[in-house]
Amino acid sequence: MLDEELLSHDPSSLYDFKKSEEGYERADEGLTPDLVRDISAKKDEPQWMLDLRLHCLDVYGHMQMPPNWGPSIAGLDMNHISAYVSPKTDQANSWDDVPEDIKDTFERLGIPEAERASLAGVGAQYDSELVYHNMREEVAKQGVIYSGIEEALHGPYEPLIRERFMQLVPPNDHKFAALHGAVWSGGSFVYVPEGVHVEFPLQSYFRLNAAGAGQFEHTLIILEPGSDLHFVEGCSAPKYNVANLHAGCVELYVGKGARLRYSTVENWSKNMYNLNTKRARCEEDATIEWVSGSFGSHVSYLYPTSILAGDRSVCEYTGITFAGKGQNLDTGTKVVMLGAHTKCSLDAKSLSKGGGVSTFRSAVVVDEHAEHAKATVSCASLMLDDKSRSDTIPAMDVRCRTANVGHEATIGRISDETVTYLMSRGIPEGEARTMVVNGFANPVSKELPMEYAVEMNNLIKIEMEGAVG
Amino acid sequence: MVAQNLCEPEASLSKVILTCTNELPSPTWNHLNINGINLKVPAVEGFDEQAWVAPKIRPKRDVPAYNVSDDHAFDAPEGTAAPAGPWARESENSQAAKPVGGMGPAATAWLEAAGKQKTIVVEATGDGTKPLYVVDLDDPQVGELAVLDINVQENAQAELVLISSNRADTAAALGTLDTRGWLVRVNAADGARVKINEFIACDSSVQMLSNLGFCLANGATADISQYCLGSQILALGCAADLVGKSAALNVDARYVGRGTEQLDFGYSVRNRGVKTVSNLSLHGVLVDEANKSLRSTIDLVHGAKGASGVENESVVLVGEGVVNKTLPVILCNEDDVAGTHGASVGEIDPSQLAYMATRGITSDDARELMMEATYSAAFAAAQHIPQAYEAVYRAACRAFGEDIAQELAADLEGGLS
Numbered sequence: 010m011l012d013e014e015l016l017s018h019d020p021s022s023l024y025d026f027k028k029s030e031e032g033y034e035r036a037d038e039g040l041t042p043d044l045v046r047d048i049s050a051k052k053d054e055p056q057w058m059l060d061l062r063l064h065c066l067d068v069y070g071h072m073q074m075p076p077n078w079g080p081s082i083a084g085l086d087m088n089h090i091s092a093y094v095s096p097k098t099d100q101a102n103s104w105d106d107v108p109e110d111i112k113d114t115f116e117r118l119g120i121p122e123a124e125r126a127s128l129a130g131v132g133a134q135y136d137s138e139l140v141y142h143n144m145r146e147e148v149a150k151q152g153v154i155y156s157g158i159e160e161a162l163h164g165p166y167e168p169l170i171r172e173r174f175m176q177l178v179p180p181n182d183h184k185f186a187a188l189h190g191a192v193w194s195g196g197s198f199v200y201v202p203e204g205v206h207v208e209f210p211l212q213s214y215f216r217l218n219a220a221g222a223g224q225f226e227h228t229l230i231i232l233e234p235g236s237d238l239h240f241v242e243g244c245s246a247p248k249y250n251v252a253n254l255h256a257g258c259v260e261l262y263v264g265k266g267a268r269l270r271y272s273t274v275e276n277w278s279k280n281m282y283n284l285n286t287k288r289a290r291c292e293e294d295a296t297i298e299w300v301s302g303s304f305g306s307h308v309s310y311l312y313p314t315s316i317l318a319g320d321r322s323v324c325e326y327t328g329i330t331f332a333g334k335g336q337n338l339d340t341g342t343k344v345v346m347l348g349a350h351t352k353c354s355l356d357a358k359s360l361s362k363g364g365g366v367s368t369f370r371s372a373v374v375v376d377e378h379a380e381h382a383k384a385t386v387s388c389a390s391l392m393l394d395d396k397s398r399s400d401t402i403p404a405m406d407v408r409c410r411t412a413n414v415g416h417e418a419t420i421g422r423i424s425d426e427t428v429t430y431l432m433s434r435g436i437p438e439g440e441a442r443t444m445v446v447n448g449f450a451n452p453v454s455k456e457l458p459m460e461y462a463v464e465m466n467n468l469i470k471i472e473m474e475g476a477v478g
Numbered sequence: 479m480v481a482q483n484l485c486e487p488e489a490s491l492s493k494v495i496l497t498c499t500n501e502l503p504s505p506t507w508n509h510l511n512i513n514g515i516n517l518k519v520p521a522v523e524g525f526d527e528q529a530w531v532a533p534k535i536r537p538k539r540d541v542p543a544y545n546v547s548d549d550h551a552f553d554a555p556e557g558t559a560a561p562a563g564p565w566a567r568e569s570e571n572s573q574a575a576k577p578v579g580g581m582g583p584a585a586t587a588w589l590e591a592a593g594k595q596k597t598i599v600v601e602a603t604g605d606g607t608k609p610l611y612v613v614d615l616d617d618p619q620v621g622e623l624a625v626l627d628i629n630v631q632e633n634a635q636a637e638l639v640l641i642s643s644n645r646a647d648t649a650a651a652l653g654t655l656d657t658r659g660w661l662v663r664v665n666a667a668d669g670a671r672v673k674i675n676e677f678i679a680c681d682s683s684v685q686m687l688s689n690l691g692f693c694l695a696n697g698a699t700a701d702i703s704q705y706c707l708g709s710q711i712l713a714l715g716c717a718a719d720l721v722g723k724s725a726a727l728n729v730d731a732r733y734v735g736r737g738t739e740q741l742d743f744g745y746s747v748r749n750r751g752v753k754t755v756s757n758l759s760l761h762g763v764l765v766d767e768a769n770k771s772l773r774s775t776i777d778l779v780h781g782a783k784g785a786s787g788v789e790n791e792s793v794v795l796v797g798e799g800v801v802n803k804t805l806p807v808i809l810c811n812e813d814d815v816a817g818t819h820g821a822s823v824g825e826i827d828p829s830q831l832a833y834m835a836t837r838g839i840t841s842d843d844a845r846e847l848m849m850e851a852t853y854s855a856a857f858a859a860a861q862h863i864p865q866a867y868e869a870v871y872r873a874a875c876r877a878f879g880e881d882i883a884q885e886l887a888a889d890l891e892g893g894l895s
Binding site for chain 1: 504505506507508510512513562778780793795796797798799800801802803804805806807808809810811812813814815816817818819820821822823824825
């Protein structure tokens with residue numbers, strides 16, 4: 010109900026609005042085997058999934074965060090995070106069937122409008138559960154499967170999911186991958202048959218409304234040989250004065266000759282610990298394209314990883330990170346080049362303002378069998394004041410004589426000459442700086458669908474000026 | 479596993495491990511085995527390895543707590559956590575102006591315990607001349623392990639030549655590597671200028687530790703040329719604290735790795751003063767199954783207005799079994815700075831090969847030329863220092879045979895005439 014809406018802390022923000030949790034189911038704080046069994050039972054999962062969850066919980070209990078690198082997560086007390094919050098509504102395939110307050114949330118975020126205008130399908134997750142999932146009929150007729158992953162677990166794709174689920178991101182990958190495996194809930198399953206090209210993007214949007222909660226959605230996408238898909242992921246949350254956690258997991262299987270573009274505009278609130286894991290495996294002649302905009306979160310660890318297993322497979326990464334006041338965003342990418350004639354092109358931009366910390370961290374690993382592999386890494390950082398911090402930590406490990414790896418990076422600030430020039434043309438200084446930053450971000454925004462490029466530019470404007478005009 | 483083990487084969491002599499050697503000030507994923515190395519060296523009196531086992535701690539680079547509400551902070555301050563790397567035992571922004579060893583606290587302490595120590599004070603001469611100091615580890619008076627502290631006073635100049643080149647393959651006969659090394663700490667006062675030429679030209683019986691540290695005051699400059707032509711294990715660390723206004727550090731390093739040699743380079747430069755300049759340039763060729771790691775860090779510290787830092791590395795991969803790891807880091811906490819880094823790793827550029835082919839040079843010849851170029855540069859740098867010249871000549875003989883070594887030397891003389 011609209012009258013249940015609470016006032017936001019910052020009325021200028023498009024994303025910072027809250028809804029009442031009255032009537033929601035909320036798991037007790039803390040992590041126990043009983044909680045894991047309870048989540049699994051709610052979803053009526055097969056036994057193998059429960060076994061996997063319990064194994065993951067055990068791994069989580071034994072693993073530590075890396076002691077010597079990355080931002081501190083000392084403020085994240087897992088004993089005070091609720092791993093499961095459900096709005097207690099069934100998943101709908103019509104917005105009319107979605108509860109009014111949740112529907113209003115997504116309308117304010119522009120999701121139904123975007124679906125009508127330019128998407129082949131939409132999944133909308135609210136806290137721990139999917140509340141809406143739909144796909145255009147003509148896309149379904151192509152044989153494309155786009156559903157909630159829990160729904161898919163009860164259908165004919167269960168064996169395929171069992172074969173792939175948490176194989177690219179194994180539980181012992183890191184502590185929060187294990188946590189994810191134990192308490193995951195929601196997320197999407199996409200299957201694109203051989204040779205099918207999906208004309209419009211599919212989108213999943215994740216909204217975390219509940220204070221002190223975690224969101225652990227799992228996205229599993231399988232592209233059969235020769236298929237083509239653009240998948241868009243968006244996320245946001247209202248701001249609270251307690252920590253929230255996002256520890257999602259994305260596993261992408263890109264078959265021979267297939268192409269997958271995975272775009273993300275991340276705008277979590279600034280009380281969020283975003284400890285997300287994304288990984289893709291490419292077979293022969295396959296392409297994975299990551300387009301990533303990271304604007305939100307208090308702390309982020311985010312490094313989409315590409316395993317170029319097949320010969321001639323390709324990875325392109327285009328990303329931008331904007332760290333403002335109170336943010337420590339450790340982002341970047343990893344590529345493991347195993348096949349011959351594989352290629353990767355990594356282009357990262359970062360901005361730091363208001364005391365924010367932005368770290369670009371990357372790794373390009375070229376295996377001894379990756380004959381004639383070629384990698385280029387480019388990183389540009391813009392410092393917008395002298396209170397902030399921007400670090401660049403790119404690793405290259407090359408074990409093949411015929412490989413070719415190039416890297417370049419720059420760190421600097423907006424030149425006074427540029428600002429003076431724009432001001433001499435009548436543009437106020439603040440606007441001039443925003444223009445320069447938008448130009449800096451342009452290589453990323455031009456890769457996004459129009460609606461998301463506009464959203465990204467708005468986010469930049471918010472960060473630069475504190476409000477959308 | 480945090481650090482890669484760069485340890486020689488088991489030996490009968492008592493050994494200790496130097497942990498966190500050449501460690502990055504700002505580490506990255508541990509599974510890459512690139513954050514630093516562990517080095518096995520002979521036990522010496524006065525060095526307790528346990529005292530130098532550093533706890534793994536996160537560098538103190540976290541954003542201040544963001545007070546969403548007045549009474550709530552998400553992340554507590556890191557407390558007493560100190561940065562990793564050469565300054566691991568010091569406060570990150572310590573104003574203490576003293577050079578620290580680039581290989582890190584453990585390696586520095588070991589060399590201090592094991593090496594012969596000497597302190598030199600260089601005063602300004604008034605006529606612009608600069609004294610030349612030669613440290614040759616083959617000289618019995620110097621010894622195989624040397625510690626040298628140099629205080630270059632205001633507006634003084636000094637030139638230092640460091641040579642490590644074993645004539646006799648004695649250690650191999652004992653079934654172990656002969657550990658050699660130097661710790662050189664340079665404190666350069668206002669306007670001082672220091673030039674260092676470093677020649678490491680050993681055979682496969684040697685493990686070499688090159689541990690350099692610089693503290694540069696206002697307008698002080700250090701120019702370092704390094705020629706790494708041989709050593710079964712080479713660990714080279716260089717730390718520079720550019721504390722004064724307009725202080726400058728220029729490093730030009732060239733290396734060839736062959737056989738199963740393991741080369742580990744660590745550079746860490748803090749641009750602390752305004753308008754400070756750091757330039758790191760490395761060029762190398764890796765042959766056979768050589769294994770090389772480079773960690774270079776330029777830290778543009780808050781307050782270093784107008785500072786600039788440049789890192790560049792080009793690596794030519796020639797051998798089928800080579801391993802090259804490169805990690806050029808820039809840390810930046812100041813907006814009015816310019817930092818750039820670039821790296822190029824791979825075969826010789828095909829367009830260069832095509833050009834050389836039109837001149838009748840085959841690709842094999844071209845690769846040979848790339849190696850020879852490193853030796854030619856070393857010959858040129860060593861020409862006025864007989865011990866250095868001999869060292870380069872010995873290394874060239876080992877690499878190419880006596881005929882080509884003579885040709886390379888003759889080319890230099892021809893070029894000079």
